[in-house]
Amino acid sequence: MKYLLLFFLSLSLTINAQSDEDVLKIIYYQTLTNGKSYQWLDYLSNQIGGRLSGSVNAELAVEYTKKELEALGLDKVWLQPVMVPKWVRGTKEYAYIEGASGRTTTVNICALGGSIATNPTGLKANIIEVMNFEQLEELGKEKIEGKIVFYNRPMQPDLIHTFEAYGGCANQRYAGAREAAKYGAAGVIVRSLNLRLDDFPHTGSMSYGDIAPQDRIPAAAISTNDAELLSSMLSLDNNLKFFFRQNCKQFPDVESYNVIGEMTGSEFPNDIIIVGGHLDSWDLGDGSHDDGAGVVQSMDVIRLLKESGIKPKRTIRVVLFMNEENGLRGGRKYAEEARAKGENHIFALESDSGGFTPRGFSFDCSDNNFTQVKAWEPLFKPYLIHYFEKGYGGADINPLKVDGTVLAGLRPDSQRYFDHHHASNDTFEHVNKRELELGAGTMTALVYLFDKYGVNPIMKTKEVKN
Amino acid sequence: MKYLLLFFLSLSLTINAQSDEDVLKIIYYQTLTNGKSYQWLDYLSNQIGGRLSGSVNAELAVEYTKKELEALGLDKVWLQPVMVPKWVRGTKEYAYIEGASGRTTTVNICALGGSIATNPTGLKANIIEVMNFEQLEELGKEKIEGKIVFYNRPMQPDLIHTFEAYGGCANQRYAGAREAAKYGAAGVIVRSLNLRLDDFPHTGSMSYGDIAPQDRIPAAAISTNDAELLSSMLSLDNNLKFFFRQNCKQFPDVESYNVIGEMTGSEFPNDIIIVGGHLDSWDLGDGSHDDGAGVVQSMDVIRLLKESGIKPKRTIRVVLFMNEENGLRGGRKYAEEARAKGENHIFALESDSGGFTPRGFSFDCSDNNFTQVKAWEPLFKPYLIHYFEKGYGGADINPLKVDGTVLAGLRPDSQRYFDHHHASNDTFEHVNKRELELGAGTMTALVYLFDKYGVNPIMKTKEVKN
Structure with a gap:
């Protein structure tokens, strides 16, 4: 293979004379034979581990x-x-179902991020199953007060895009406690956002909204297997009791950081392109897919450009955002500062959907910009990249949208993502080296094209004025 | 979700009046909410296990x-x-590298399928590394005689289609012993056909060709990690010795079976469509990806057609072929009998590339037939199926090609396939339920289209006459 590398190295000396097809060949060759994302992820996952905002990790x-x-x-x-929230899980949660006979069945739960603790001795109460907020409202205070509310709406399995299925259920987790508290519930247990039946509880952020501190109730996720069990036990005996104990705690905000690296553009240094993922993760696993993968891929984009002999005309920044999971402080801070400095971000690319085989991108941009991007799609066909659609860019780059920046999100295959998302099995061994590297290469190729061709200024939906 | 199912059931009563778009919706809904492939695979993998031809399993x-x-x-x-070969691995193989000091390093090997045993006490000899047959020929008898030949050509990592990388190396495994025996080698050790560096040796078939029984030499695969180790040790000391012991054995052929199920066509019963995978597997893992997945997906095609309310106009057969791995006797037998009976196979679909997310199909057919098929591609876009290309159908259906049958192979994402192929980690937990089910649905959709529209007779490259 050495001859091939030499061939590519010689190509790279004259990269500006190469066709886009040839440059993409070099980029994909580099990522698959000389990528560094997997090695970085190994360190981040296995030497550091879960990286919840505000933690030592x-x-x-x-x-x-x-x-x-x-x-x-x-x-x-x-x-x-950037100042970030600091929420600490504390000791491992404990929960069981108690039947009429007093017999108990232990189940797998984990506190939702941002939840308060139960009493130190735990919370035991009758439990009532609902599928959505409408049902909660129908039941009303009379049926809910003093009970634990069990949200059990499953992710819709027939949706091909699993993020849509996630979107259809996430409000139970995010706002379930807030809604149930309005009817005097004592706590909430939420079915894990997982398409698979297994024993892993999946955490994730929740918010009490404007519920006063004294009215807040503890919230935990239960594994899908145990949600099924609980539901079937409730269908036989609706007088079941549920016990859970958690001692998580919210501390005052602490200072943390977005990590930023830059290659300054040779021709248009004021045109800024960013590529990023989020450095924080949940605490249960090691955050390999969410979003260690996006972090190391973004780092490798800037490295692969160099290794491929590409000298950017525009400024390329890798931005590793802090606190996507439970605050989005890093993403907001970055956009605020960019705006304050009058920086012109023409394009922002985010990878935060796991380190699986890349299928393409979704673009959050004007129709004109999308037409430009769509014309590049055939270049990606040899790499089995076929998904170029309008859609959401990503949470961390979204605050740049108001400035007219073209946003894009890497779209890897999503079928396995929610098996691992926010759970203790989001770990390094579930990331495949080639799939991760193909994602990094695909991102690099798109950044290369945006750097080379820019974004037609008249196509920018709004110019930033400072 | 129940209302949705009822909606689809009512649809299915009038399936013939539905658009193809609607029928595909029903099929994908059925596979993702009511598929049976995963349950069947669980039994096949976990209750039966590896299913080498001729074995009890x-x-x-x-x-x-x-x-x-x-x-x-x-x-x-x-x-x-069908009569099939019966080769038995025997007790676990054992191997080590021995340095000048007599110090030994144990390495992971497995006998290649079809290999002879070593002497009962094992084989110890100097070992010499080659990358290909050309190098073997250059070294010649003088350098090779009495030594163990170590084939160490790695799979090319920059190929996006990993089966191409496999094709570029498989001759070392299949014909390595035969070629080395010509120069008087004592045995061969072959780098596992695995893109990843790990500790699993990967077996697979090999052939002695026309080498006389007394001149045959034993052949084993070594894990990629140990191939790297051996190569680096050889670079420091080319006088290393290698020891291996295996007591595998070829027995006389035994009778086995292809398993066939049929729904007879209502309008054109003599037009036959088959869908299949191979029931045999290698013995090291449980054969979940190769080819338990293809077996259960093919079974589910015929079931999903029924569940979706589709009454085939043509005859649909599921064929579970025996002995793909080390003989292809089942595939050949099926085609022979079909020819003898004058059966008209218009279309054959095979799934034998793992149970990963489906990306599309490769079609082995005339340009005219391919034009017909290509027109169906947009129907699959909502399911992220985008790969409709000319290419190989599959080993088991290939014998039907001479009769002009349109052949197709399911093409799942291939990045992880060779991590598991023919190794002890080809096991059930590495198959994702949704990915498997999407494959079964995608196959069902294609079979539905071929059943509905048939193959234009003038497009058939050759008509079968009996």
Whole structure:
């Protein structure tokens, strides 16, 4: 294979004379034979581990990725301070179902991120199953008060895009406690957002909204297997009791950082392209898919451009956002500062859908910009990249949208994503090296095209004025 | 979701009046909410296990799948007898590298399927690394005689289609012993056909060709990690010795069966469409991806047609072929009998590339037939099926090609396939339920279209006359 590498290296010396087809060949060759994303992910996952905002691990991840970006010889690497929430899970949660005879069945739960603790001795109450907020409202205070509400709406299995199925259920987790508290519930148990039946409870963020501190109730997720069990036991005996204990706690905000590295553009340094993922993760697994994968792929984009001999005309930044999971403070902070400085972000690419085989991108942009992008789709066909559709870019880059920046999200195959999402099995061994590398290569190819061709200024939906 | 199911059931009563778009919706809904492939695979993998031709497990798999097909209420289920080779691995193989000091390093190997045993006390000899047959020829008898030949050509990592990378290396495994024996080698060790670096040796078939029995030499695969180790040790000391011991044995052929189930066509019963996978597997894992997945998907095609309310106009057969791995006797037998009976096979679909997310099909057919098929591609877009290309159909259906049958192979995502192929980690937990079910649905949709529209007779490259 050595001859092939030499061939490509010689190509890269004259990269500007190469066709886009040839440059993409070089990029994909580089990622599959000389990628670094898997090695970085190994460290992030196995040497650091879960990186919840405000934790020691999150700070270790900031240090590590900064050091690694510095080692790439970029033009500039810096930390952007941002205050983040600090929520700590505490000791492992414990829960059981108690039947009329007093016999108990232990079930797998985990506190939802942002939840309050139960009493130190736990909470035991009757439990009532609902499928949605409408049903909760129908039942009303009379049936709900003093009980634990069990939200059990499953993800819709026949949707091909599993993120749609997630979207159809996420409100139970995010707002379930807030809604149930209005009817005097004592706590909530939420079916894990998992398409598979298994024993892993899946955490994720929740919010009490404007519920006063004294009226807040504890919230936990239950594994899908145990949600099925609980539901079938309730169908036989609706007088069941449920016990759970958790001692999670919200601390005052702490300072953390977005990690940013930059290659300054040779011709249009004020045109900024960013590529990023989020450095924080939930605490149960090691955050390999969510979003270690996006972090290391974004780092490798900037490295693969260099390795492929591409000298960007525009400024390319890798941005590793802090606190996507439970606050989005990093994404908001980045956009605020960019706006304050009058920076012109022409394109932002996010990878936050797992490290699976890439299928394409969704683009959040004007029709004109989408026409430009769609014309590049055939270049990706040899790499089995076929999904170029309008859609959501990503949570961390979304705050840039109001400035007219073209946003895009990498769209990997999503069938296995929710098997791991926010659960203790979001771990390194479930990431395949080639799939991860193909994602990094695909992102690099798109960044290369945006760097080369830019975004037609008249196509930008809104110009940033400072 | 119940209302949706009722809606579809009512639809299915008038399926012939439905658009193809609607029928595909029903099929995909059925596979993702009411599929049976995963349950069947669980039994095949976890209750039966690896199913090498001639083994007790292979016979159990014949019995089980016949019984399950019978339970589907098909028009006909039968066994087609076929004589198959019976090769038995025997006790676990053992191997080590021995340095000049006499210090030994144990390595992971497995006998290649069809290999002879070593002496009962094992074989120890100097070992010499080659990358291909050309290098073997250059070295010649003088350098090779009495030594163990170590074939270490890795799969090419930059190929997106991993089966191409496999094709580029498989001759080392299949013909490596035969070629090395010509130069008086004592045995061969072959780098596992695995793109990943890990500790699993991957077996697979090999052939001695016309080498006389007394001149045959034993052949084993070594894990990729140990191939790298051996190569690096050889680069420091080319006088290393290698020891391996295996007591595998070839027995006389035994009788086995293809398992066949049929729904007879209502309008054109003599137009036959088959869908199949191979029931045998290698013995190291449980054969979940290769080819338990193809077996249960093919069984589910015929069931999903029924569940979707589709009454085939043409005869649909599921064929579970025996002995794809080390003989292809089942595939050949099926085609022979079909030809002898003058059966008109218009279309044959095979699934033998793992139970991963389906990406499309490759079609082995005339340009005219391909034009017909290509027109169906947009129907599959909502299911992210995008790969409709000319290419190989599959080993078991290939013998039907000379009769002008249109052949197609399901093409799942291939990035992880060779992590598991023919190794002890080809096991049930590495198959994702949704990915498997999407494959079964995609196959069902294509069979539905071929049943509905047939193959234009003038497009058939050759008509079968009896």
